[in-house]
Amino acid sequence: MDSGYLNFKLVKPGLLQSLVYLEETGSTNEYASANKLASDTLVITSIQTNGKGRFGRKWESSPGKNIAMTLVKNFIISIDEIHNVSFYSSLILLKTLQKLCKGYSADFSLKWPNDVLLNSKKIAGFLLGTKDMSNKEKRIAIGVGVNVNEQNFGEEIRYTATSLFNETRNEFALEDIVISYVTELYSELTLIIDCNSLMSQWKSNCAHIGKQVKFRLLVDSEEKSAFVKDILPDGSLKLVSDDGSERCYFSGEISLGIRN
Structure with missing residues (x-):
């Protein structure tokens, strides 16, 4: 350098x-x-x-x-x-x-x-x-x-x-x-x-809005699946679960993966 x-x-x-x-x-x-x-x-x-x-x-x-x-x-x-x-x-x-x-x-x-x-x-x-x-x-x-x-x-x-x-x-x-x-x-x-x-x-420029993703809750490391609906002004990620329920997560709460 x-x-x-x-x-x-x-x-x-x-x-x-x-x-x-x-x-x-x-x-x-x-x-x-x-x-x-x-x-x-x-x-x-x-x-x-x-x-x-x-x-x-x-x-x-x-x-x-x-x-x-x-x-x-x-x-x-x-x-x-x-x-x-x-x-x-x-x-x-x-x-x-x-x-x-x-x-x-x-x-x-x-x-x-x-x-x-x-x-x-x-x-x-x-x-x-x-x-x-x-x-x-x-x-x-x-x-x-x-x-x-x-x-x-x-x-x-x-x-x-x-x-x-x-x-x-x-x-x-x-x-x-x-x-x-x-x-x-x-x-x-x-x-x-x-x-x-x-x-x-x-x-x-986001790779996963409007797509299905895998994610893990940091509290229990359980892998789940959801649809990415939006990113809100407060920076949280709005996910729609397979049962249709919506929830917003902040960056310190989940680890996100992208399903190919």
């Missing part, structure tokens, strides 16, 4: 306040949480040894092959709007990757609550950390993991995860993706408080 180039393209023009490059770290999110960082600071690493996704799941990444980073930023939003940052971050990554992969056979989509899929397999995920929730400005750490040039996936995720390289047979410069993504992220920030437009765009 060329940190000097990232500084030149993101910090020098004033887009970011600072960039912290770590050759190796356990987790960029954990680093951001443990250190007092200014708003608009990007923490990025070439080797992440203990990356985590939702529910503490390990995010495996070969050294120097993928993007593992955390953006620390203050947002003037209410507590009820925090989930918009998650939806916004994943939507912008989808748009960024679509532009970078134009010309390839690459079908990008979104999976609730904040995964990016490529050809129906997971290519990226987000994990948000929060601080100073009582303040007018909410400090949010946006953790991002993107499988870019990864070729080796463990047995458990071999058929559900992929990378840009595996789908296009082309190697991508990590720095170019980071620069494009951060630039795009800062260019449409007003979408975070324009919930109607944000959710409309997100849902139009």
